[in-house]
Amino acid sequence: MDALTINEAAETSGWTPRMLRYIEELGLVEPPRSSGGYRLYGPGELQRLRTLRELLDRFDLGLGDVGFARRMQRDDALRTVVEGWLEAEPARPEHVPADDWLEWEQDKHERLLAEAARRDTTLTETP
Amino acid sequence: MDALTINEAAETSGWTPRMLRYIEELGLVEPPRSSGGYRLYGPGELQRLRTLRELLDRFDLGLGDVGFARRMQRDDALRTVVEGWLEAEPARPEHVPADDWLEWEQDKHERLLAEAARRDTTLTETP
């Protein structure tokens, strides 16, 4: 019986029960449930909750930030497109004529977005 | 003279001038400046601004989300720790006794946070 109920978990982790429910809603820490529906926080969940707090304090993040990171990690299309966009940031290479560069950029993003679209439809189209 | 000034760039990109300044503030699109301080949007910046809009619409993101992704990409310590935290999420492996698993988890996070600290101090301590 080393699983804590929500109020106990709140006390040991430093979060409030309300926040524990919110954190679960964001998909960050999702404890298993008892047969009656009670959340059961085991050592793993408690550890995650403590390190989560450290993470937020240390880097001044919000729960939403970590939630977004989680989403990026799970959604291949999202991650690919965002990373593609960010990678295109560096200054224009001087050795490539501006026109060609633009064309290359456009092509690249079209490819990325097209790929994302393909995955979307692959996932959603179920006739 | 194929560099547009902020109002022209706003018109062609669909953003408002106010938003272009905000986007720059977030570090997402930082156009070079004229000698007098005017922002100069070249083809590359315009392309980035258009794809940024697409990106936000397509995945229902906020500018803050992309800003956070950018921060993660540039800050090694941040990326390492966040990814480490997220990777620890999967369910407890059944074949590892709970106590050992917890210990392993703690060690892992301590290592990650310690590494982050080391990088911080390496960067900030300049006696």
Place this chain on the structure above:
DNA sequence: CAAACCTTGACAGAGCCGTGGTAAGGTTCC
């Protein structure tokens, strides 16, 4: 079975985010 706990759902407020506007002043260029 009853006390003490848990559940979901709703409302509520403080604070931040995205956005617009405006003012005071500098730059460009005809």
Place this chain on the structure above:
DNA sequence: GGAACCTTACCACGGCTCTGTCAAGGTTTG
């Protein structure tokens, strides 16, 4: 040199995030 543009720096406001609290009802356990 002056019209038209740009700069930064503020104030403002609707909406969303985070957090608390309460209500109505189900679960656990002595």
